[in-house]
Amino acid sequence: MLTPLGKNEIKMGILERRIRQKENMRTTILSVALQQVKDEGWQSLSIRKIADAIEYSVPVIYDHFENKEAILFELSLDGFRLLERTLEKNKKKYPDPAELLKAHAETYWNFAFKNPEYYQLMYGLGMPCCGAGKIKPEFNTFRKHIGEAINGIVQNKKSNEDETCFKIYAFWSVLHGLISIVMMRCSDIDDSTMNKKIMDDTVEAFIKNL
Amino acid sequence: MLTPLGKNEIKMGILERRIRQKENMRTTILSVALQQVKDEGWQSLSIRKIADAIEYSVPVIYDHFENKEAILFELSLDGFRLLERTLEKNKKKYPDPAELLKAHAETYWNFAFKNPEYYQLMYGLGMPCCGAGKIKPEFNTFRKHIGEAINGIVQNKKSNEDETCFKIYAFWSVLHGLISIVMMRCSDIDDSTMNKKIMDDTVEAFIKNL
DNA sequence: CATTTTTACCTAACGGCGTTAGCAAAGGTA
């Protein structure tokens, strides 16, 4: 598959077309998979349904992905990239680190509830195994960004490195925890503006006590 | 199955034995299922393996549970009961609400990491669908207990009901969030005592700022 | 006792799943 055709010369145009086609198929599979997940949830995503949707037979999928988990993994990376893009925008928009931190929190919250399927996949909420297992460097995307902001806020005050690190995790935890609790319907508060207010208040208080 | 046999009288002894046997089978199924989950994880739990383990044929399971999800649901309730028992003990042991709150946090943390399979099931971490969907009153077990403690701490200070409610959720969130992040290996901190220290510090700071 | 109802339990199947082996057709090369 896409090898240089024995010891022969390769016609570059054809090879490039093939690579292009192959990548097309790959992205088609991913987008079809994502659509299916958005429509019916992770649980009902199946290789066979993907094959159906792209109008190819099942084994074709395995020419592009090692297995089902690889597809989910790739989708989760897309999720991290999507989140990161907005975080980067925040960095340019908010020079004040406290404002930046607030914006990051807002971004994280909105991302989770606008793209619950991504969020669940990325952080293993209600997912069959996909959070656990593979360790992704992308996991730390958010921690990295809020870390910068918190460092910016904290730098003028007396506080050692460990304390700052702890605060970063505490901040991330409260956000992720609240999102999880709301998303998994563990909370008895249905009102989404109410939940948002809890988030805002908590973030506010957190920043004040940095 | 176990109906009063038409319009006839029932021999109570026999009926009782039957009920006893039926309940025995039910608990056997549950304990076998739990064992399997502890051994191989949620993903590989299957009705057929349970049937194998209890040395009955597959349909027998369906005489006792509506479906696989019902078994998982029942197990999650066991988890909530197990957690609640320790929380109740704390209530008797710590009259000071601040001490009580700290003890509750410790209990919650220990419960999660000593019984990760329960915790994951109860709060839908890395689970196929079992957190979402059914809403369990037991979900609020922990929130109820920390609510009492926080109310105890806060009652002498000026703070309205909403603020207190928010603080309860914030406290729960930071705990659940930290546990989730650690359990799902999203954190880059491997050292468990380090993670525990983050929890302790955050709890300490939280109580101080109540 | 014999008879009839109820129970417990099983076999076998249905439709779905992820994954893979093996083959046929199509495309490019010489």
Next chain:
DNA sequence: TACCTTTGCTAACGCCGTTAGGTAAAAATG
């Protein structure tokens, strides 16, 4: 033309949750 490579397929394997339908034992009834 003949030859390789690539593409894509059919068909299968071994799982899974769930259910229909049957059988033989047990219990209740007369």
